Amino acid sequence: MFAHLAAEDLPWRETAIYQVDERVAPADDPDRNLLRLIASLPEGHAAEIHPMPVEGVDLEAGAADYARSLPEVFDLIHLGLGSDGHTASLVPGDPSLDVTDRSVAVTGEYEGRRRMTLTYPTLNAARQVLWLVTGAEKADALRRVRAGDTSIPAGRVTAARQLILADAAAAGA
Numbered sequence: 001m002f003a004h005l006a007a008e009d010l011p012w013r014e015t016a017i018y019q020v021d022e023r024v025a026p027a028d029d030p031d032r033n034l035l036r037l038i039a040s041l042p043e044g045h046a047a048e049i050h051p052m053p054v055e056g057v058d059l060e061a062g063a064a065d066y067a068r069s070l071p072e073v074f075d076l077i078h079l080g081l082g083s084d085g086h087t088a089s090l091v092p093g094d095p096s097l098d099v100t101d102r103s104v105a106v107t108g109e110y111e112g113r114r115r116m117t118l119t120y121p122t123l124n125a126a127r128q129v130l131w132l133v134t135g136a137e138k139a140d141a142l143r144r145v146r147a148g149d150t151s152i153p154a155g156r157v158t159a160a161r162q163l164i165l166a167d168a169a170a171a172g173a
Helices: 033-040 059-069 120-125 136-146
Strands: 016-018 021-023 048-050 077-079 104-106 115-118 129-133 162-166
Touching: 021 033, 033 048, 059 104, 059 115, 129 136, 136 162
Parallel strands: 016 048, 077 129, 129 162
Antiparallel strands: 021 115, 104 115
């Protein structure tokens, strides 16, 4: 997404970017979302980046610190969708799905890693949610999100304004 925005005249110096989720891993681990985020930003962007603190010993304290750094309401939250219906790191069966008293939670292990994630109260309060969905393997999950199926994690995102951008494969076309 950021690669496409590079051609636009955006106020990067006035832009703050917060992570929606991150894998608990060392800073230089190629699985880290932060590395891909930084690599996707246009050169000279000057945006203010707020990485999730996933390298500390006390992840719960890190999540609480990150929560205190968040704006009261996000203008825009960009989400993806997994073929299993997960979004952010809100994954099927994880206890973080039921966290309603915090903005940030630490998950159990999913695909070999624990993660830090924004929770539903934070996602649902956003002024706008932008979904970017690609790949045929996500077609069923996308259909279920569009139908409001709350049995999958992504179906529990209820922000008032949501826009879905999907490629033909994900859209089932």
